[in-house]
Amino acid sequence: xxxxxxxxxxxRQDTLDTWTLELEPRSGARLAFAPGQFTxxxxxxxxxxxxxxxxxxxxxxxxxxRAVGLATQAICDAQEGDVLTVRGPFGRPWPxxxxxxxxxxxxxxGIGLAPLRPAILAVLAxxxxxxxxxxxxxxRSPDQLLFxxxxxxxxxxxxxxSVTVDSAGPEWLGHVGVVPRLVHRAAIAGxxxxxxxxxPEIMMRFTVAALAERDILAERVYASMERNMQCGIGHxxxxxxxxxxxxxxxxxxxxxxxxxxLQIREL
Amino acid sequence: MRQLExxxxxxxxxxxxxxxxxxxIVGCAVNQHAAAGEMLFREGTPADRFFLIxxxxxxxxxxxxxxxxxxxxxxxxxxxxxxxxxxxxYRWHLDGRAVSSTGLVAFDGACLRAKCEADHxxxxxxxxxxxxxxxxxxxxxxxxxxxxxxxxxVA
Numbered sequence: 001x002x003x004x005x006x007x008x009x010x011x012r013q014d015t016l017d018t019w020t021l022e023l024e025p026r027s028g029a030r031l032a033f034a035p036g037q038f039t040x041x042x043x044x045x046x047x048x049x050x051x052x053x054x055x056x057x058x059x060x061x062x063x064x065x066r067a068v069g070l071a072t073q074a075i076c077d078a079q080e081g082d083v084l085t086v087r088g089p090f091g092r093p094w095p096x097x098x099x100x101x102x103x104x105x106x107x108x109x110g111i112g113l114a115p116l117r118p119a120i121l122a123v124l125a126x127x128x129x130x131x132x133x134x135x136x137x138x139x140r141s142p143d144q145l146l147f148x149x150x151x152x153x154x155x156x157x158x159x160x161x162s163v164t165v166d167s168a169g170p171e172w173l174g175h176v177g178v179v180p181r182l183v184h185r186a187a188i189a190g191x192x193x194x195x196x197x198x199x200p201e202i203m204m205r206f207t208v209a210a211l212a213e214r215d216i217l218a219e220r221v222y223a224s225m226e227r228n229m230q231c232g233i234g235h236x237x238x239x240x241x242x243x244x245x246x247x248x249x250x251x252x253x254x255x256x257x258x259x260x261x262l263q264i265r266e267l
Numbered sequence: 268m269r270q271l272e273x274x275x276x277x278x279x280x281x282x283x284x285x286x287x288x289x290x291x292i293v294g295c296a297v298n299q300h301a302a303a304g305e306m307l308f309r310e311g312t313p314a315d316r317f318f319l320i321x322x323x324x325x326x327x328x329x330x331x332x333x334x335x336x337x338x339x340x341x342x343x344x345x346x347x348x349x350x351x352x353x354x355x356x357y358r359w360h361l362d363g364r365a366v367s368s369t370g371l372v373a374f375d376g377a378c379l380r381a382k383c384e385a386d387h388x389x390x391x392x393x394x395x396x397x398x399x400x401x402x403x404x405x406x407x408x409x410x411x412x413x414x415x416x417x418x419x420x421v422a
Binding site for chain 1: 326328335337339340341343345364366367403406407410411413414415416417
């Protein structure tokens with residue numbers, strides 16, 4: 001649980017406040033992880049934050065970070081060559097293997113696309129093992145959408161990509177509206193489909209309701225949850241959700257496990 | 268006319284409409300085409316029609332002084348555009364613009380209202396369908412108003 005030192009080798013600005021960082025271990029030993037896992041990331045002196053891994057299994061450790069506070073701002077301010085600390089990876093991953101043979105609908109909202117990106121890359125690396133794959137992605141406005149190049153290339157590689165924004169000017173030729181409305185038109189066969197969700201909790205609740213109308217049951221829906229994770233190893237209890245700890249038992253949960261706890265307000 | 272009836276019957280909104288009612292409403296309908304960028308209706312003008320989108324996309328916009336047109340929602344193939352024809356004062360509440368080349372079925376509002384007055388079963392069937400549309404759009408708008416992406420998620 002001692003933080004490892006990683007060097008920032010590349011940095012790309014995705015939106016006004018969001019950056020994708022590529023890190024290489026100073027020790028030379030690559031970090032093995034599964035799609036959906038996160039690390040505790042830190043720039044020296046500003047504390048650790050849980051950040052999902054947003055890259056594939058090969059290449060540098062990739063994180064996409066939105067600068068929303070002291071720690072994340074310090075991480076986003078890091079320059080190439082700077083050293084960051086990494087603990088992990090932690091948490092339960094996306095059930096990518098379990099969905100093999102089925103249609104898969106991947107629903108992302110805002111920066112929620114980042115934790116789903118490794119799952120998408122894993123599905124694409126083994127594309128023929130899956131049925132129809134649909135990605136439904138929503139953002140606040142066109143300038144806040146992530147991974148534009150990826151979205152175009154994923155569509156070319158056999159994923160049915162639908163993007164929508166909450167508001168836009170007339171220059172935007174895509175969808176305007178909320179993500180759950182895309183579910184009704186997704187090209188997937190309900191009964192044998194599985195769903196992976198990551199985004200604001202309200203968006204996920206409405207999306208699950210829309211998925212149910214497409215006969216995708218809560219047992220086949222997986223969501224990545226966010227709580228106040230601090231230790232990452234299930235000791236401190238800050239990220240408790242019902243009888244579970246999100247850092248240890250999540251962040252990816254089966255929706256049917258989550259549902260009873262999400263109905264309790266302030267939990 | 269037979270083709271038009273089939274097209275309308277395939278839409279999610281009118282799929283379960285009784286055949287006789289389907290024939291009746293198609294009697295008030297014509298095919299229409301809108302080129303990309305064409306304004307189909309403007310806020311405040313008489314809402315004498317509603318549309319069923321066959322192909323393409325329609326943007327519902329509101330003109331904000333100093334900011335230009337803002338797209339509130341886009342609708343696509345299979346969606347119904349417009350309910351203002353059904354309720355007084357029969358005026359559009361938003362602007363409607365074709366985002367791309369768009370094929371439509373246009374229904375004459377006055378014609379349909381007269382048929383609903385004459386046949387209350389038809390009126391009830393249409394009211395049910397438009398109420399469902401309104402509820403769907405209202406729920407979507409409520410979700411938009413929460414500005415879910417405004418609160419950062421750690422990723």
